[in-house]
Amino acid sequence: MEKHKIEVCYSPALFPYYENRDAVVVVNDILRASSAIVTAFMNGVERIIPVGTLEEAKAYKEKGFMVAAERDGIVRDFADFGNSPYNFSSERVKGKQIVYSTTNGTNAINLASSGSEVLIGAYLNISALAKHIKQAGKDLLILCAGWKNKFNLEDTLFAGALSKLVLEDDQFYTICDATLGAMDLYEAAQGDMMAYIEKVAQRHRLKKNNLDDVIGYCHESDLTELIPVLNGDHLISLQNNK
Amino acid sequence: MEKHKIEVCYSPALFPYYENRDAVVVVNDILRASSAIVTAFMNGVERIIPVGTLEEAKAYKEKGFMVAAERDGIVRDFADFGNSPYNFSSERVKGKQIVYSTTNGTNAINLASSGSEVLIGAYLNISALAKHIKQAGKDLLILCAGWKNKFNLEDTLFAGALSKLVLEDDQFYTICDATLGAMDLYEAAQGDMMAYIEKVAQRHRLKKNNLDDVIGYCHESDLTELIPVLNGDHLISLQNNK
Numbered sequence: 001m002e003k004h005k006i007e008v009c010y011s012p013a014l015f016p017y018y019e020n021r022d023a024v025v026v027v028n029d030i031l032r033a034s035s036a037i038v039t040a041f042m043n044g045v046e047r048i049i050p051v052g053t054l055e056e057a058k059a060y061k062e063k064g065f066m067v068a069a070e071r072d073g074i075v076r077d078f079a080d081f082g083n084s085p086y087n088f089s090s091e092r093v094k095g096k097q098i099v100y101s102t103t104n105g106t107n108a109i110n111l112a113s114s115g116s117e118v119l120i121g122a123y124l125n126i127s128a129l130a131k132h133i134k135q136a137g138k139d140l141l142i143l144c145a146g147w148k149n150k151f152n153l154e155d156t157l158f159a160g161a162l163s164k165l166v167l168e169d170d171q172f173y174t175i176c177d178a179t180l181g182a183m184d185l186y187e188a189a190q191g192d193m194m195a196y197i198e199k200v201a202q203r204h205r206l207k208k209n210n211l212d213d214v215i216g217y218c219h220e221s222d223l224t225e226l227i228p229v230l231n232g233d234h235l236i237s238l239q240n241n242k
Numbered sequence: 243m244e245k246h247k248i249e250v251c252y253s254p255a256l257f258p259y260y261e262n263r264d265a266v267v268v269v270n271d272i273l274r275a276s277s278a279i280v281t282a283f284m285n286g287v288e289r290i291i292p293v294g295t296l297e298e299a300k301a302y303k304e305k306g307f308m309v310a311a312e313r314d315g316i317v318r319d320f321a322d323f324g325n326s327p328y329n330f331s332s333e334r335v336k337g338k339q340i341v342y343s344t345t346n347g348t349n350a351i352n353l354a355s356s357g358s359e360v361l362i363g364a365y366l367n368i369s370a371l372a373k374h375i376k377q378a379g380k381d382l383l384i385l386c387a388g389w390k391n392k393f394n395l396e397d398t399l400f401a402g403a404l405s406k407l408v409l410e411d412d413q414f415y416t417i418c419d420a421t422l423g424a425m426d427l428y429e430a431a432q433g434d435m436m437a438y439i440e441k442v443a444q445r446h447r448l449k450k451n452n453l454d455d456v457i458g459y460c461h462e463s464d465l466t467e468l469i470p471v472l473n474g475d476h477l478i479s480l481q482n483n484k
Binding site: 177 | 252253255256259260389390391392393394395398417418419420422423426427429430441442443444446
């Protein structure tokens with residue numbers, strides 16, 4: 001049986017050293033972009049156009065698009081709304097296309113586009129993701145959006161959780177230290193994830209701006225089976241694509 | 243009391259995002275460059291000139307210098323010897339200056355040179371290092387040499403061990419996720435470090451070339467109080483410098 005490797009990349013700045021055109025790439029930015037994107041699809045968004053720069057987001061806004069844009073957690077003044085999953089309500093997003101630009105997550109998505117398939121991962125869809133990856137039967141590369149190219153814990157824990165699920169299938173293996181480290185950190189945290197998340201830097205950043213109300217929600221597992229997938233320059237639901 | 247922060251950088255490629263000119267920078271490459279450098283000073287080397295490229299190492303060799311050089315663990319043909327700490331014996335190195343080039347470690351040392359003081363760290367000198375850092379009373383940045391810019395576990399565990407020792411002094415704090423992660427991984431590993439190290443990628447690489455005889459030695463603590471420090475383009479012993 002052909003074996004498929006799992007690797008985890010802790011920062012967009014390290015992506016060139018992990019890049020694998022044959023791999024399914026899962027981008028995650030648990031607090032909050034990837035959790036928000038999955039939520040948007042749960043609430044019926046038609047497509048999301050991730051853009052790296054605020055200039056691009058602004059140009060889309062001027063063309064009449066609905067735009068979600070934040071930097072450092074704060075909604076930008078030209079945008080319709082920001083980065084909280086709660087912003088992507090059914091009333092706002094159902095049947096719409098939305099342009100989205102965040103500090104870390106959307107840039108990571110565009111970077112990952114060299115992969116054979118680019119998926120958006122969050123706890124919200126983690127079991128569906130693992131199932132799809134096992135069926136795809138390809139290498140898996142998990143790209144953590146991190147924080148301004150620095151390592152962050154919440155994305156690493158998710159990478160560990162997803163790696164463990166996928167490794168249950170023995171067509172997969174890992175000899176990647178970052179994957180092993182992520183799984184060990186997830187094991188240390190999983191007994192009381194919310195207590196562990198208390199210490200992460202992003203929780204402090206969100207709390208300072210009263211944006212930490214979403215932390216519990218962003219760590220809930222399996223609220224949906226929908227998987228956002230990159231299709232050219234925009235994200236659609238994998239299920240709608242079949 | 244002025245507080246000093248601790249940060250850990252998991253890869254030379256991430257250094258620009260962590261760079262801190264006010265910090266003491268500790269470079270570590272546990273398997274094997276930083277352990278070999280500390281050993282060389284234990285055995286009386288006068289100075290070590292770390293060079294990033296093999297071309298530079300070769301040029302020094304042609305000028306008559308003694309040269310240690312390896313890539314991917316293998317001694318280069320023009321070099322006098324390679325990267326094993328056991329190569330840096332008293333007979334070979336006492337009173338000498340040695341040019342040194344390795345896959346990851348020597349490049350990391352040169353990268354770190356923007357710090358206020360650049361030290362070479364290994365388990366072999368960890369307590370002396372922690373003591374010196376506490377006395378210096380500056381920020382601490384631990385730079386892991388990693389493996390070809392990828393994250394590696396053995397350097398991360400060392401970063402966790404050193405961070406824990408330094409944090410015992412309450413003039414230090416950390417809000418750096420990479421530091422928190424390194425400490426948690428060290429805690430998971432420290433009960434049986436050799437069993438943990440069994441799984442790291444570098445152990446497999448060394449074993450394949452029969453170079454894994456040094457792994458136990460490279461994880462022995464406090465064999466020396468000597469601390470190699472960067473002085474211009476070369477390393478000397480901090481103690482001899484005073």
